Amino acid sequence: MTRKKDKAKDPVRINFYLDTRRKKENGFYPVKIRVYDTSTKKVRLYTTDFDLSEKDFERILFPEKGQRLRKEETEIREDLEELKVYYSEKIKALKSFTFEAFEKSLSIVSGDLLNVFFHFDTYTKELREYNRISTASSYELSMKSLKTYLGDMTGKEPKKLLFQDITVKFLNDYEAWMTEIKGKSLTTVGIYLRGLRVIFNQAIETKVIDRGIYPFGPRRYEIPSSTNTKKAFNSDQLLKLHQAMPETPEQEKAKDFWFFSFVCNGMNMKDILHLKWKSLNDGQIEFVREKTKRTKKANSKPIQVPLTDFAKSFIEKYGTKEKKPDGFVFPILSDNDTAERQHAVKLNFIRFVNQHIKKLAKANELNENISTYWARHSFATTAVRKKASMEYVSEALGHSDLKTTKNYFAGFEDKTKKEILEDITDFMR
Numbered sequence: 481m482t483r484k485k486d487k488a489k490d491p492v493r494i495n496f497y498l499d500t501r502r503k504k505e506n507g508f509y510p511v512k513i514r515v516y517d518t519s520t521k522k523v524r525l526y527t528t529d530f531d532l533s534e535k536d537f538e539r540i541l542f543p544e545k546g547q548r549l550r551k552e553e554t555e556i557r558e559d560l561e562e563l564k565v566y567y568s569e570k571i572k573a574l575k576s577f578t579f580e581a582f583e584k585s586l587s588i589v590s591g592d593l594l595n596v597f598f599h600f601d602t603y604t605k606e607l608r609e610y611n612r613i614s615t616a617s618s619y620e621l622s623m624k625s626l627k628t629y630l631g632d633m634t635g636k637e638p639k640k641l642l643f644q645d646i647t648v649k650f651l652n653d654y655e656a657w658m659t660e661i662k663g664k665s666l667t668t669v670g671i672y673l674r675g676l677r678v679i680f681n682q683a684i685e686t687k688v689i690d691r692g693i694y695p696f697g698p699r700r701y702e703i704p705s706s707t708n709t710k711k712a713f714n715s716d717q718l719l720k721l722h723q724a725m726p727e728t729p730e731q732e733k734a735k736d737f738w739f740f741s742f743v744c745n746g747m748n749m750k751d752i753l754h755l756k757w758k759s760l761n762d763g764q765i766e767f768v769r770e771k772t773k774r775t776k777k778a779n780s781k782p783i784q785v786p787l788t789d790f791a792k793s794f795i796e797k798y799g800t801k802e803k804k805p806d807g808f809v810f811p812i813l814s815d816n817d818t819a820e821r822q823h824a825v826k827l828n829f830i831r832f833v834n835q836h837i838k839k840l841a842k843a844n845e846l847n848e849n850i851s852t853y854w855a856r857h858s859f860a861t862t863a864v865r866k867k868a869s870m871e872y873v874s875e876a877l878g879h880s881d882l883k884t885t886k887n888y889f890a891g892f893e894d895k896t897k898k899e900i901l902e903d904i905t906d907f908m909r
Contacts, residue, residue: 491518492571494564497525498537501685505610508533511560513567517577523687524579524593528563530556593688596641597623599679611819622675629654632661643680643689651701666704673703711854712861717846718742724844733798734836738855740794744785745876746856749830753812758805760795763787769878783878 497514504510508531516523532540540553541560549557570585571577579593593599600623607616630638651673658664658672677696683689695701713721722739726732741747750770759767765785787795799809808815812829813822834851842848856877863873874882 492516492577493518494567494571496537496541496560496564498532498534499525500534501682502606502610504531506531509537511537513564515567515571515579515582517579519577521687522579522593525686526567528560530560532556593683594642594644596643596646596676596679597627597639599683599688600675603679603682608820613819613823617823618671619675622672625658625672626654626676629657632657643683644693646676646680646695648695648701651695655704670704677703711851711857713846713850713854713858715862715865718858718862720844721841721846724840724846726840727843728836730832730836731840734833735840736794736798737833738837738850738852740791741852741855742859743788743790745783746859747785748856749833749852750826753808753810753826753829755809756805757800757803757807757809760787760809765791783876785876 493516495514495516497512499510499512502509511528511530511532512525513528514523514525536553539547540549540557543549571582574581574585600619604616604619604623607613607619626641627638630641654673655666655669658669659666680689680694680696684691684694696703721735724735726735737749737752741749741752744752744765747765748769748771751767754770755765755767759765764787766782767785768782785791795809800807800811806815813825817825830852837850837852838848841850860873860877863876864870870882
């Protein structure tokens, strides 16, 4: 959000800009200084120390006539105006304006805004600032993969990858290298390139690059879609896994956590680890998915899960003895840990469950590709096979789109198909 107050004849325009693309954890948006070079039509944003709501941004920096500000608001306005004047003076002192010369005068270590890696670095730092550690890690893996590809192609470690060098041919060659040389799946290619596409869109939005060089979309390069691999057990397989006798305490714990996820609407393992005692009330669990807390859907209706006898006994077995309302139900995460530490603990625990549930499955002649995510898919598939509506399953999983829910469904069992057909043809008997 920006307000243009500078004269059109000014070759370089400076404005205040409220970066509303991503809300910070404090509920506000970062205020930035927007510098626009009219000769090149390029824009760069520079950070300040202030975060404001959209309403306060307008009221403090662009007050209506006669409007009075509180003392702290006046101080914010004066500090920002002083920074704007400082930038203006630095620009006027330059014989010929370029962003590089301007940033050098500010003693800013300038990153090349046409360098894709610079944008990856900037965005991942932002994500970590908001404690979105998992998403940041995903973007770091995307960048690492692109650097490895360029290293293989050129024989040296790449320092730079320019937006204009990422063409349709570049992307097709990268896909071939990933699948044919590195042996990666198209799903992995899709995950990495969706991150790159976000970086492109951000650069276009901030006018760093022109939309004309955008390489994605119809008749250009289309990112591979995820394959809908079946990740669900049928009723017989679920029964066999439930009756399987663990050979070690680790297998027992992995099995218990897997089935707790299954009986709790396929609750994601991350959500299980984040459960607080205050989430358990009146015979049910009520929670908002960690995945959606920072999105626009964060205020949507919480997911409600009835507590079965198995779930109650599981919580009694593995839950903390001190049931503080704001304390974690399971003694795996700690509020004293940093976001990075919590992320590492979650990954290690999920790895632990997957490792030992695979061993249990293999020992009982079940698909050893099983993982914690199979519990979620198995819940969805079993519910639909038991004639629950897709809408019910979608609500139970916390989805906002039925298409997402349908991707979890592994199809009907043969005996269910026969029962449905018999119901349909009942009038013929």
